[in-house]
Amino acid sequence: MPIVSIVIPLYNAAAYIGEAVAGVRRQTFADWELIVVDDGSTDDSAAAAERAADGLGDRFRLVRKANGGEPSARNAGIAVARGAWIANTDADDWWEPTKLEKQLAAAADPDTVLVHTGVVHHNPDGSETRLDMAGAARRVGRCTAALLEPHSICHPSVLVRKTALDRIGGYDAGYRQACDIDLYFRLSAVGGFAFVPEYLTHYRIHAGQLSRSPVEQIRAHHRIVRRFFENHPAELAAVGPPHVEAALAGHVATKLESLYWQRNLPAFRDLLAFADESKLDSPAIGGWRSRARWPDWTVRLKDRLVGRPVGAAG
Numbered sequence: 001m002p003i004v005s006i007v008i009p010l011y012n013a014a015a016y017i018g019e020a021v022a023g024v025r026r027q028t029f030a031d032w033e034l035i036v037v038d039d040g041s042t043d044d045s046a047a048a049a050e051r052a053a054d055g056l057g058d059r060f061r062l063v064r065k066a067n068g069g070e071p072s073a074r075n076a077g078i079a080v081a082r083g084a085w086i087a088n089t090d091a092d093d094w095w096e097p098t099k100l101e102k103q104l105a106a107a108a109d110p111d112t113v114l115v116h117t118g119v120v121h122h123n124p125d126g127s128e129t130r131l132d133m134a135g136a137a138r139r140v141g142r143c144t145a146a147l148l149e150p151h152s153i154c155h156p157s158v159l160v161r162k163t164a165l166d167r168i169g170g171y172d173a174g175y176r177q178a179c180d181i182d183l184y185f186r187l188s189a190v191g192g193f194a195f196v197p198e199y200l201t202h203y204r205i206h207a208g209q210l211s212r213s214p215v216e217q218i219r220a221h222h223r224i225v226r227r228f229f230e231n232h233p234a235e236l237a238a239v240g241p242p243h244v245e246a247a248l249a250g251h252v253a254t255k256l257e258s259l260y261w262q263r264n265l266p267a268f269r270d271l272l273a274f275a276d277e278s279k280l281d282s283p284a285i286g287g288w289r290s291r292a293r294w295p296d297w298t299v300r301l302k303d304r305l306v307g308r309p310v311g312a313a314g
Helices: 017-025 045-052 070-080 099-106 133-137 162-168 179-188 214-231 233-239 241-261 265-277 283-291 296-306
Strands: 004-010 032-039 060-065 085-088 112-122 128-130 159-161 192-204
Touching: 004 017, 004 045, 004 070, 017 032, 017 045, 032 045, 032 070, 045 060, 060 070, 070 179, 085 099, 085 162, 099 112, 099 159, 099 192, 112 133, 112 179, 133 192, 159 162, 162 179, 179 214, 214 233, 214 241, 214 265, 233 241, 241 265, 241 283, 265 283
Parallel strands: 004 032, 004 085, 032 060, 112 192
Antiparallel strands: 085 159, 112 128, 112 159
């Protein structure tokens, strides 16, 4: 049996799947199998995956299913996986060669259920952003409270113990957005996390991803957090309800700041409405409410008068 099962959900990503598979084939740790789940693609993604996996023999399997979304595709791959660990990645991302080797070395503690790594973002304009590792480095051990911080674990970087996935029931197919956030919280209730402080995962950002509604993303995130703590009262007691509410308010305040200075004013106002609806309050949110009293046209007029470029703070 392989030690690691690598699961890649695939949907209309023929242009990228070859690079993802190449990143798998370059791994210095060689005891793995690759499972690509074609989630009802309408292009030749499945054929592209088979070409990229040529020569792997029974180390490669292609699972075909009707389109059901990312979490259901991942669950389909996990269901046929033989490995003790599940490595998640996406069809448009790729890994450094030593990723699996270093993650398995970091997973020596039997309580460890998830190992993640540093991440490089590849932006639509061709630039690269090496994400700050300080936030990720706090997501180690039993880290439910740290998961409330604004920073996140990059999903294509994670290696997860399969017994832990089986214990929590895998991915919740009801979450089309933020299924990874839901997974991290539920895993944090059954074991510890580890972190490899190296840039071993490459995450490609598309214009389509950037167009997703930021308010809907936050709604999904908060819905997941509240549901987790409702279902895990012991975790809520350990973290403390005031800390949970303060963290959710801080999450909104951080996003309000970003939306305001990007001058995405409709989303900024929608997010303030969400804060009111959710009864979230903090001095930081109050400060943005005071800015919201000014009509959009006055904000844009001021920008023109002072020659302020879009996205510049202050």
